[in-house]
Amino acid sequence: MFKSLYLGRPFGIRTFVHWSFWILLAFVAFINMKAGLAAILLTILMIIAVFGCVLLHEFGHALTARRFGINTHDIVLYPIGGIARLERMPEQPSKEFLIAIAGPAVNFVIAFLLWMIDGFDTHVSNEHMQLMAIEKEFIEELLLINLVLGIFNLLPAFPMDGGRVLRSLLATRLSYLRATEIATFIGMILAGGMVLLGFLTGNPILFLIAVFVWMAGGAELAYVRHRHGTRVRTPFDQGGDGPTIDV
Known part of the structure; x- marks a missing residue:
């Protein structure tokens, strides 16, 4: 190893x-x-x-x-x-x-x-x-x-810092869980845009970034739900515990 x-x-x-x-x-x-x-x-x-x-x-x-x-x-x-x-x-x-x-x-x-x-x-x-x-x-x-x-x-998507900035701003008006759900949803829309842009430009790096953003967003949402004892799941929920890290 x-x-x-x-x-x-x-x-x-x-x-x-x-x-x-x-x-x-x-x-x-x-x-x-x-x-x-x-x-x-x-x-x-x-x-x-x-x-x-x-x-x-x-x-x-x-x-x-x-x-x-x-x-x-x-x-x-x-x-x-x-x-x-x-x-x-x-x-x-x-x-x-x-x-x-x-x-x-x-x-x-x-x-x-x-x-x-x-x-x-x-x-x-x-x-x-x-x-x-x-x-x-x-x-x-x-x-x-x-x-x-x-x-x-x-960029307003987990795991980038912009995803956490967006959540912190939303959390001034909403619950932390709801702010995470909205920030995650916006990040996954952004990931979809990266996939489309990657397809149009033929850039495989954008596909990789999009997959990373999608998975990280789902993991962060699952982690916050776990901390708040929530078991509700959505099509975006990847399961498992989210990271307690900054990237």
């Missing part, structure tokens, strides 16, 4: 890189072989930078949750993103909102800082112009990726 790489306990939270992450790096190296060693190293450096931002995103969730007395079991980085396993998700709308929004907020702050760095007017000699151009392109690409990460995570 392969083991995850232990990175330590930053902020007192156990942090791991899942073993499948190395498959991603190997795949990237393979598809860039013809481009040369420099291209491979630059691409791997970008992946490491992106996942560093993902890790900061997860710490945003974990440290905000800690302010409300909620600990985090661990944070694990996967090739598809990161997961912070919180002890629980509070049912108080304001607390859930702040915990959920903290992750995307980190990405937007990173994007802003990169934008400021990119705007510095640096005068360099001609022999360093090519290196500066590479650095500028790297910064701008990382900036764009952080914007995309922040916006994508705000």
